[in-house]
Amino acid sequence: MKTYRKELWFNAPARRAFINITPEIENCLKESGIKEGLVLVNAMHITASVFINDDESGLHHDFDVWLEKLAPHEPVSQYRHNVGEDNADAHLKRQIMGREVVVAITDGKLDFGPWEQIFYGEFDGRRRKRVLVKIIGE
Numbered sequence: 001m002k003t004y005r006k007e008l009w010f011n012a013p014a015r016r017a018f019i020n021i022t023p024e025i026e027n028c029l030k031e032s033g034i035k036e037g038l039v040l041v042n043a044m045h046i047t048a049s050v051f052i053n054d055d056e057s058g059l060h061h062d063f064d065v066w067l068e069k070l071a072p073h074e075p076v077s078q079y080r081h082n083v084g085e086d087n088a089d090a091h092l093k094r095q096i097m098g099r100e101v102v103v104a105i106t107d108g109k110l111d112f113g114p115w116e117q118i119f120y121g122e123f124d125g126r127r128r129k130r131v132l133v134k135i136i137g138e
Contacts, residue, residue, distance in 0.1 A: 004032035004135040007044070012125035015073070016093075018060045019120045021050075021131065025103075026110065028133045035108040037137015041118055042100040045129040047090035049097035049121035052112075067093045067123075090124035097121045105137055 006028050010019060025041055043050045053059065071092035072078075079088030101118060104111040110118075120131055 012122040047124035093123040
């Protein structure tokens with residue numbers, strides 16, 4: 001069995017962003033040389049997420065609006081975590097959107113369903129954060 005590990009770094013200029021990282025994951029898969037196996041894509045920060053969904057701008061807008069209704073950023077005083085901080089909402093949004101995804105690799109390709117893409121979700125941006133890509137297989 002072969003293994004491959006790489007860190008991808010992101011610095012979203014806004015507080016929140018959804019970035020399609022599918023091309024980067026496909027490049028990692030090519031670099032790995034693995035044809036059959038699994039890829040784990042994991043947000044390495046507790047205020048960011050990795051998830052799978054459709055790459056459609058209206059849907060991304062809907063995610064942003066929905067998440068802000070569920071865990072509004074302001075007033076920051078509404079959260080106990082925000083004593084000296086202002087990112088409690090980002091922790092909650094990450095919990096909703098998830099930490100990681102696992103995708104099957106078949107014949108050297110990500111084995112997606114229709115329209116599926118991998119996204120990095122940023123909920124407390126304006127600083128560098130990383131995503132772990134771990135691929136195992138043959």
